[in-house]
Amino acid sequence: MFTICFREFKDLFKSIRSIIIILTIFGVTLGVAKLISQFGGPVKSLGLGSNAYAGGLLTLLLIAGPLFVTSLSHNIINQELHSRTIRFLATKTSRDKIVLGKFLGIILFWVICLFIALLLVIPFSKAFYFLEFIQAVIFISYFVGLTILISTLITKPSITMFLGIAIALAMPVLGIWSMVSENIFLKITSHITPYFYYTQETTSYTYLVVLFPLIFLALSLLIMRKKEL
């Protein structure tokens, strides 16, 4: 499991993508922080953090996080199925370990990227925002879990790429819209997006989001166990 995890992490991290993501998080966090510092009150009321830098990071992730995750990892499982390299893995270890290894590999990639980006922000913020870092990782793990589930369900990488981007664009819109809408359907649906939990006054709500990737992962494991390779 850990071999697959580290391979996944290495494949993601050694490419130019990791540098782009770290620089984007770093740059946008600083940029948004400047804006937030000018409109601190309203932003704080939206639950985007008590600090301008942390708010900048969370704003970026809430809006672009899903797109980052799905564009990088939409084919995490189905590429192996499509190219049939999964046959080499599945005859050497259990399917559970393959799925869990890949999940942990993507999570590790994001933990490192967010950690480095927040380290780079320290000279400006004069602090490391550990709590926001944990919240950011939890938020990202929601979409990592969802991406794994979609990639396990749908065999064609081209379809998951399209679907992943569609979900990544629709989810923030749906999440934010549901906060201001009185539509009952939207209100109910908002509970299955992480945005509902990230916009509550009590920050402990955000930890409930951990349940979602666990559910997505459990479903992925069930599907994977029955899959014909």
Added chain:
Amino acid sequence: MYAIEANNLSKKYGEKVVVNNLNLRVREGSIFGFLGKNGAGKSTFINMITGLISPTSGSFKLFGDSKYSNKDIYTKIGVLPDYSTFYEHLTALEHLKYFSKILGLSLTKDEMINILRLVELEDSANLKAGKFSFGMKKRLGIAQALINNPRILFLDEPTSGVDANAALNIHSLIKNIAKQGTTIFLTSHNLDEVEKLCDDIAIMDQGVIKIQGSMEELRNEYNNSITLYVKHSKVLEEQKKWLEKNLLSLAKSLKVGYTNTELILDNEETIASVNKLFLSKDINVYRLEVDEPSLEEIFININVGKHTA
């Protein structure tokens, strides 16, 4: 103990039965050849045994253990799937390192190079798999199946797409691996290859095993006739008639010529009697050639329904 025991193993896709109540025993340490036309169910059988697909019904055991009750089964089997694609950005060496770590093995670089040497890929150890030819990928597939020194090696069409020299080397590799006690389960379209390499053979057609046994047993079950070609000194017309008359009691059919005679015999024991008969008439026998039914003949005949197992 059997390396593989399949009991009433079946696989259905909707109404289509791909493998139908298959019973199979593979002796530990043997090279087992699994033959059949495309779509006969060979790969489906291997995929069930190696855990890539689930059987619809029936069960199987590997070395006496049900596959799913024995978690260390992965260390006992090596698999070359019928379709070998690799991670294009990884080199041959990186592939072996990755796969061996997944298996929990810690092979040294030298050990991995030695495995690549076995399949003649040591010079391409640091070449990315994306640049490999089809034949090289096939050989890398065999190499990755060998990293855990498996007790049973599943090879699905190991020589398809490789050149003649490489195929010969793979044959000698298979023999060497078998000598070390590894059971080899081989599927192939190359009947000569199976005939040359395998101790036991099963021929599958439309999801069922039509015939199974050693080459000798297959010949006996299919057709115990052998063809004997005799090259002899020139015979006179009188000798020829005498031969025709006396050989008829030994042969099923015969064609006596002045210098060559062809006989269809029931078994090999009759050859000595034939030889004696020639010598009793002072006819010198220069050469005796025996032609047994090849696996190809057996295969063709079984598949056109001339044989009922």
